Amino acid sequence: MRERIIDRFNQGDLARAYDLCQDGLRDRPDDFWLKHRAVLCLIRSGALERASAAYHEYRLAEIRHDEDCLAVGARLLKALALESSGQAFARFARESARNYADVHARTGGHYPAINAASMYMLAGDPGPAEIYARKVLYGSFDTATASREQAYYRQASQAEAYLLLGDLPTARSTLREAFRLDPDNHLAHATTLRQLRLLVAVLGLDSDWLAPLEPPRPAHYAGHIFGLGAGEGQLDKGQEGRLRDTVELMLARHHVGPVHGALAAGSDIVIAEAALARGCELNVVLPAPVPAFLDASVRPFGEAWVHRFEACLEQAEKVVELTSDRRIVSVQTLNFASLVAMGMARMRASVLATEPLQILVSEADDAETPAGFGTLHDRDVWSVCGLDQVRVPYPGQRSSIRTKPAADENPEPGFRPAMRAMLFLDVAGSTSVPDDRVPHFVQAVLKPLAACCDALADPPVHADSWGDGMFLAFDRVEDAARAADTLRQAFADIDMDEHALPPSLGLRIAGHFGPVHEGEDPLQKRPSLFGGQVAVAARIEAVTVPGSIFVSEAFAAALAMSSYAFRSEYVGQIRIDAVMPDQRLYALRALPANAAANLRRSRSARSTQPV
Incomplete structure (x- = not known):
């Protein structure tokens, strides 16, 4: 069973890993490994209240012979x-620091020592922080069999210790040496940079010295569609060559890494090709399946673009088809794809502890571009967030024939397309409620959740329920996120013991964002939502860990472009249905505006330069 749990955990299938831990604990209630792994599942999925309750229920703090069990309490508190x-x-x-200090006393490891030092400093206790920082520098640690990653963390821990002791020059040189030991481990570098930025903020130090060590910057790209040749709306070979040269210069100047965008004929493909040639990771985000996008946005501009499109697609790290729509029918759908691509770039930058960049190919004056569409839409959404932006001048003359899609078409009378942020809620474990207690369950649990919905400042535009489940839809993704957190808190406030209900009951909340069809339900004779995106939202709920809010990548990406009040942590690529593609899911958590996890630099130290 352990192998199955580890496999599911490593694959990010936390709901299944957690369920397997619970199954194992029914047969082996004293197995501390299962208890430890169950708590890790909860921490990773963002269910921190449940993780804390389980940690104390399992009495993991009393297991003194296992370092993992000792450290998980400190990790939870952190x-x-x-x-x-x-x-x-x-x-x-402070509690986290004391826990890490206790782990160090028992294991002598540098990892608990440096975490104790940093958490003491963050808590405002510099004396203990300096004591544990010196333990990191002068302790005896076995490094004979260290891997490159282990050697990196050992050196990075020393750099952090020097910083805590006020020796900034040595901290800088030691950190540079750590990065040299494992140069391509960008995720490990980001973890270190994030921790050091917290510390320099507390110590009142300048953080600019950390900028040169940042991983390559994720970028979103967009630009005008064009054909190849002579005349209006086309570029000749010389013009395309100059455009490519400028894009390559910009990629190098701004230290660009992973890129995210569509793959339409013209600017998109030119940027994607330049990024791939530089060794950047390409992530393609399309509003419709590849064949539909190819026929609408590539093939009409010449077969040469088709071959280049296919070559880029072959080398892409990820290709995301946001809908199963066989047509690109609206500005709304295209803007949806752009919003998700922008959000993915921003989330990737957050993971890598750096700032994202946007690369646009456009004229200096986009006055002729329809408002709220295409490159102009992408420019405005990005600039509202105050993020770095680079404009590459379009070297030709735009076609007088606009590339804006035709007006939205209603395929069936009585239906209209709409963008909706959707929530599915379900009380896990409700089948364990004795039948005689079901009416009380409805009054004590479901009724307060319904009242919570009624009291929302931004109520859903559509609501439905069945049994112990609820379906809510909102105009804006941030409204759905706030509603999800409010409902999660409302459920957590219910005392199950007071109502003689099973304490194992847990609320699962799933979120998704995408285009739907609004029309009348033939049976209930009232408006309802239909389409594949509704099904995706429903299936995510089934794999959500009780006590957590799991959302799709589209939901998380759109939220990243509109709100700092939430954090979406990657859970994994999860099978949600036998016939649906696997989904990249995120655990959603609301954060106070001044929470430490919200610490961000307002601008990258690599300031944007005009090209």
């Missing part, structure tokens, strides 16, 4: 601290 502010932050940070 997670709680980073999602808190004010006195709560200091209290959790």
Whole structure:
């Protein structure tokens, strides 16, 4: 069973891994490994309240002979601290530091020592912080069999210790040496940079010295469609060559790494080709399946673009088809794809502890571009977020024939397309409620959740229920996120013991964002939502860990472009249905505006330069 749990955990299937842990604990209730792994599943999925309750219920703090069990309590407290502010932050940070210090006393490891030092400093206790920082520098650690990653973390821990002791020059040189030991481990580098930025903020130090060590910057790209040849709306070979040269210069100047965007004829493909030639990771985000996009946005501009499209697609790290629509029917759908691509770039930058960049190929004056469409839409959405933007001048003359899609068409009378942020909610474990307690369950659990919905400042535009489940739809993704967190808190406030209900009951909330069809339900004779995106939202709920909010990548990406009040942490690529593609899911958590996890630099130290 352990192998199955580890496999599911490593694949990001936390709901299944957690369920397997619970199955195992029914047969082996004293197995501390299963208890430890169950708590890790909850922490990773963002269910911190449930993780804390399980940690104490399982009495993991009493298992003194296993370092993993010893450290998980400190890790949980650190997670709680980073999602808190004010006195709560200091209290959790101090408790985390004490836990890490206890682990170090028992294991002698440098990992618990440096975490104890940093958490003490963040809690405002510099004395203990300096003590544990010196333990990191002068302790005896076995490095004979260290891997490159282990050697990196050992050196990075020393750099952090020097920083805590006020020796900034040595901290800088030691950190550079750590990055040299494992140069391509960008995720590990990001973890270190994030921790150091917290510390320099507390210590009142300048953080600019960390900028040269940032991983390559994720970017979103977009630009005008054009054909090849002579005349209006086309570029000749010389013009395309100059455009490519400028794009290549910009990619190098701004240290661009992963790129995210569509793959239409013209600018998109030119940027994608230049990025691939430079060794950048290409992530393609399309509003419709590949054949539909190819026929609408590539083939009409010449067969040469088709071959280049296919070559880029072959080398792409990821190709996302956001809908199963066989047509690109609306501006709304195209803007949806652009929004998701922008959000993916921004989320990737957050993971890598750097700032994203947008690359646009456009004229200086886009006055002729329809408002809210295409490159102009992407420019405005990005600039509202205050993010770095680079414009590459379009070297030709735009066609007088606009590339805007035709007006939305209603394929069936009585239906209209709409963008909706959707939530599915379900009370896991409700089948364990004795039949005689079901009416009380409805009154004590479902009724408060319904009242919570009624009291929302931004209520859903559509609501439905069945049994112990609820379906809510919103105009805006941030409204859905706030509603999800409010409902999660409302459920957590219900005392199951007081109502003689099973304590194992847990609320699962799933979120998705995408285009739907609005029309009348033939049976209920009232408006309802239809389409594949509704089904995706429903299937995500089934794989959500109780106590958590799991959302799709589209939901998380759209939210990343509109709100700092939430954090979406990657869970994994999960099979949600036997006939549907696997979904990349994220655990959603609301954060106070001044939470430590919200610490961001307002601008990249690599300032944007005009090209």
